[in-house]
Amino acid sequence: MKHWRYEIFSRTGFADVTGRDVLHEIKELGIDTVKKVESSRVFLIDADFEDQFARRVAAELLVDPVCENYYIGRRPLPDTGGAKSLIEVHLKSGVTDPVAESVTMGITDMGCKPAMVRTARKYVFYGDLTDEQLRFIARRALANDCIEDVIYGLEAEPPSPHTPEYKLEHKTVPLLELDDEGLTRLSGDMDLFLDLREMKTIQSYFRDKGREPSDVELETLAQTWSEHCVHKTLKSAVTFSYDGKTVEYDNLLKETVFGATQELNKDWCISVFEDNAGVVEFDETDAVCFKVETHNHPSALDPYGGAATGIGGVIRDPMGTGLGAKPVANTDVFCFGMPDIAIDDVPAGVLHPKRIAKGVVSGVRDYGNRMGIPTVNGAVYFDPRYMANPLVFCGNLGLIPNDKCFKNQQPGDLVVVVGGRTGCDGIHGATFSSGQMTHEHENIFSHAVQIGNAIVEKKTLDTLLQARDKNLYTSITDCGAGGLSSAVGEMGEKLGVEVNLEKVPLKYSGLNYTEIWISEAQERMVIAVKPEKLDEIMEIFASEDVEATVIGRFTDTKRLTLKYEDTQVGELDMEFLHDGVPKYSRQASWNTPKLSEPDIAAAGDYTDTVKKIFSCYNVASKEWIIRQYDHEVQGGSVVKPLCGVATDGPSDAAVIRPKPGTQKGVALSVGLNPMYGDIDPYHMALSAIDEAVRNLVCVGGRSDRIALLDNFCWGNCRKPEIFGSLIRAAQACKDGAMAYSAPFISGKDSLNNEFKMADGTEVNIPATLLISAISLVDNIEKCVTMDFKKPGSLIYVLGLTKNELGGSHYYYINGELGANVPQVDLELAPKLAAAAADAISAKLVRSAHDCSEGGLAIAVAEMAFAGELGAEISLDGLAVSDDCDTAAKKLFSESNSRYVFEVEPDKSSEFEALMAGLPLANIGTVTDNSLVNITAGGKTAVSGDIMEFKQAWQKPLAW
Incomplete structure (x- = not known):
């Protein structure tokens, strides 16, 4: 097996846009000794290429022949004199690399399947830099510690991409004899984010079963019972005291937000608060569904990846509504810290707000544009209190036939996972998103960051719509928060389901059965297929090179059963899994603040x-963001995000x-x-x-x-x-x-x-x-x-x-x-x-x-x-x-x-x-x-x- 290294760089006479942007960011960091930055894209490919084929891969696949050139091997630094520094940025082992996946597909289509493809970025800095300054630049402008490693100079080798093979080790967790302190400690040690009352409820359940829980059972309960998935706070009973009055709520959500919907009882509402998105009538043949999700904590750690998977995830909500909708429009709303804050004032463990903003916008832009869905509406809001907790709201509107608005899975239907493979990215995403952020999260929860691949989702969408129109599946949902544990668990809630976890396609070896079950790796949908229709639907997926695998079967047992290589590693009653979370009685209070109107001197001319108001960040034009989005694709945009004579109002x-x-x-x-x-x-x-x-x-x-x-x-x-x-x-x-x-x-x-x-x-x-x-x-x-x-x-x-x-x-x-x-x-x-x-x-x-x-x-x-x-x-x-x-x-x-x-x-x-x-x-x-x-x-x-x-x-x- 040969190890090929390619470096792709700008041709002479063409601007190195990435290098120019990095130089600008370095100057914004207050370092003015760097005069120039050269950037290159790096591809590391393990394959049995002949030299001629290796050059063909570079010329036909890796470079833009108009403005780029390539070098096979490690390109020597130009002998131009003066001080030079070099770093490379590589993805950590186990982190999904969508570009590498696309290159693998491209080389395979050319007739030679590579054993492995990895990508990196290389930067050469011209000017005097201390080691401390170089590491500061890497940390603040070029790399994200959550998902990337930085290699300094020419000597160090990139991180190994290999993970050891997993051998089954069925683990149980000693829980039955723990006291309150022990239960609380266990929840923290396993990152379950479950409180004492919830842990005691689980302890009681397994005491009745007469056995200790397995690790995957505890993780399944933690995902399903997370605030992100079950909305415990909004569904709690509340004693609310405000301004001397007291109000009692038995279920806050049902008596306020959902209560209005029930009282209004509109006949044009087809499906509300039941599925992945709300569905309302559009015309005599079709309905529209709409959903807006948040992807906040992951976007704080990895702005690009967090936002990309935020928009990718919400697109899958209409795809997983009823029997599947066609996404026709995206929306996005962002809340950031103040972008002009000094770099020294940014707390430890937090990215600069401007870097977060640029990463978030890029993530939504790339994913939405690559999916071919117009991004047509949104807003941006700035406040210093969002600095460590940026908010990323992503929405999607879908079109769905009126006769495809409801699911109907039955015992005996096969559980089929379609689309992307499962990796270790996104593990504990649901529980992590439900907890408090700290300065240590960038290290502790690097595995909670998901990495998206819009091309995989686009192909998955196209094939699923074909299968939907041929009535080849009975139910569908997306693998969102909690991964397979939530998707399969929800689909089997009223029935029962048995899953063989070793059958789940993996991005790389080494994942244990629990990681497979709770991973929130992206671009995956779960469908229920009748056995007699399996061959026909698999032909559709194969025609577009979309991976689809049978991983289990729906049953009539009212239990969730998990197996790995014929060993049962977990079993939970569906009723306990979905309805066992204790109902909370909470106390809340509100006292109207004692504020007054300021005395601002009148001005003759305003x-x-x-x-000045126009120059406020929250009023100012968001054109810089809007222009990056394709709002014309699909040809359905009537009123655009910008309007007027110059199309900038x-x-x-x-x-x-x-x-x-x-x-x-x-x-x-x-x-x-x-x-x-x-x-x-x-x-x-x-x-x-x-x-x-x-x-x-x-x-x-x-x-x-x-x-x-x-x-x-x-x-x-x-x-x-x-x-x-x-x-x-x-x-x-x-x-x-x-x-x-x-x-x-x-x-x-x-x-x-x-x-x-x-x-x-x-x-x-x-x-x-x-x-x-x-x-x-x-x-x-x-x-x-x-x-x-x-x-x-x-x-x-x-x-x-x-x-x-x-x-x-x-x-x-x-x-x-x-x-x-x-x-x-x-x-x-x-x-x-x-x-x-x-x-x-x-x-x-x-x-x-x-x-x-x-x-x-x-x-x-x-x-x-x-x-x-x-x-x-x-x-x-x-x-x-x-x-x-x-x-x-x-x-x-x-x-x-x-x-x-x-x-x-x-x-x-x-x-x-x-x-x-x-x-x-x-x-x-x-x-x-x-x-x-x-x-x-x-x-x-x-x-x-x-x-x-x-x-x-x-x-x-x-x-």
Whole structure:
């Protein structure tokens, strides 16, 4: 066997983009002695190649012949004089390498199957660097200790990829005689993240069985009972005390979020809170399903891999809903620490927020683009408290035939695992995601990071859709949190199932039966197949080189039975596995903070204030991110993420046409504002719902066909006051859903987002509720965008502007929080949304935009620079509350339920008649110049050029 080394580098005359970017990052780290960085991609291939074939592999497979060249062997360093340093970055042993897998497939297709392929990255630094500086650069800019090893210089060898063969060793865990302290210690030692009560429940179960548990049985219970999988906190009974009142909940989730859905009982809801995604009617033949997941802790350790597997995982949710949906659109929302923090201020064990942001965006970009699914909507939010606990929300919309919305597995059906192979990546992912982060997690939980391969998932998707349409399987689900343990365990919950773990295809040898069972390696689906249809479905998988293997059979025993090489290594009663987790009675409290409104001196001219708000990271353009996503693939994008004359204005929501040839569409939006939660999480949650609704309506969505999703990301909910803030938000979810007659159809929580630093300081993320929403669009030709379209048009504001600057960006740039958080009038708000939707449907509106971050001044300026037109505005006729009595309040209040419309003069009478009885004001006109002029009381309040506003908006995140 020959060992081939290839180095791929840029041809002379072509830019080394990677080297240039690394040099830029080094300078951002404060090191200015490096003058140049050269980068190369390295391939290490074990294969019996002849020299001629080896050169063919390089020329035809590994390089881009236009701009790259190759060297076989270790390329000598150029003899250019001056100091030079060299490092290589290799994946750790056992870490999945998707590029290597693709190269293996390519070489095999060329006629020679290699024994092994590995990849690495090589960097040469020109300039004076100390060893300490070189290691600092590697750690902070080039390598992730969780999954990569760094080789310094030319002498050291890369890490061995080989793992020892596994020989069966059936392990039991002494549990029956442990006292409370021993049970707690065992949970910690095994990283089970189970508390004492849960451990005692398990102990009692096995005492009744008269035996000690096996290791795989304990791990199965830990995955299935994890907060990530079973949502113990939201389903608990709660005694909630707030502001002197006490409320009792028997099941918090059922009585708030899900309670609203049950009470509304919409006949267009097909499947809600039952499957991997919520399903609602679309038309007479098809439904749409929607799911938003979080992938927070893994993204903190490995931003690229964590985010990539986050989007890959949520794509598999619709794929695993009913009998499988076709994914048609992605969404994403990110919460990061402040990107301008000094490197020395980043705690130990934490990556710099800017590095996390770049890695997360790259991961979502690469996976979504390679899957051929448009990423059409999202948001980004920055707060220092997200530094160690970034939040990564990924969503997917799928299209599913009405007759494929439910599963029907039966005893005797075969358990077939389809897609990617199982590795040691992602082990303990579910339990790890349920616990507190610490400065040591980058080392302790490196195995919890999953590595995705979009090409494998794409092929798996295509073949499964073929098999679905031929009715070749009876049930499907994805291997998400908990891996096979959750997927197979859930499918067999009402029946029973027997699995032969040695039959599971592995990426590499050495995995024991427990690792095989709980690994969260990616791109795997589990299906139930009747024996008589096995050959036909296997032919479909083989035709696209998708691996599929029978690993077991569904039974009628109501037990989960695990075997390895004919040895039974685990057996659990399904009832105990799924319903045995103890129900909790928790205490929670909330006391409204005693806050006051700041006294900020009035300014005569607020033009610079508008620019400062535009320059806030949470208001600024996210174009740097959006441009990296393919939002045109599949050809169904109607309203894009960016709009306007230069296609760089911020759309309120996206509209997708999931079925070619139809005029029907689906609008997708989000609502998020954690800053309000610092004042009152109840009003934060209502504001998020209201914002999501406004966004849908502004692009042409129906106000009477809105479905909501909740994603609760909270700090340590074992602390009563933090749990209390979550309950306030859950209460608002029910109130908002009922008011808008908009049911929740699915959701997810990610709790215990708390970081414990080396000095013991605990930092919780801000209370964060993401509301995602979808709505039907009856006719996509009636959709509108937010950019001004025509000089002479009238500008209207629908809704009431109040003295609600609490949590606003106006206060933020002045270093204040405030007290008057925006509230939602639950009686008026739905009427405003319905009227706005009716006006757009009647084609009375040329453009529409919601008032949100920054208030009215920001909304009008955005519409102006997006349309490259000006505006003349007077605040004097604005519909306001009595105490909204200053120019600053009118300009920057972030009151909810407000819409800005552009209406042609000849349609104004009809428009105003439609709005009769609602707070409405004609505040000005669209002009043909480049100025936004806003007056209050006859005096100029804002006067600025639209391109200056736009520049302030685009500059902060132009990375």
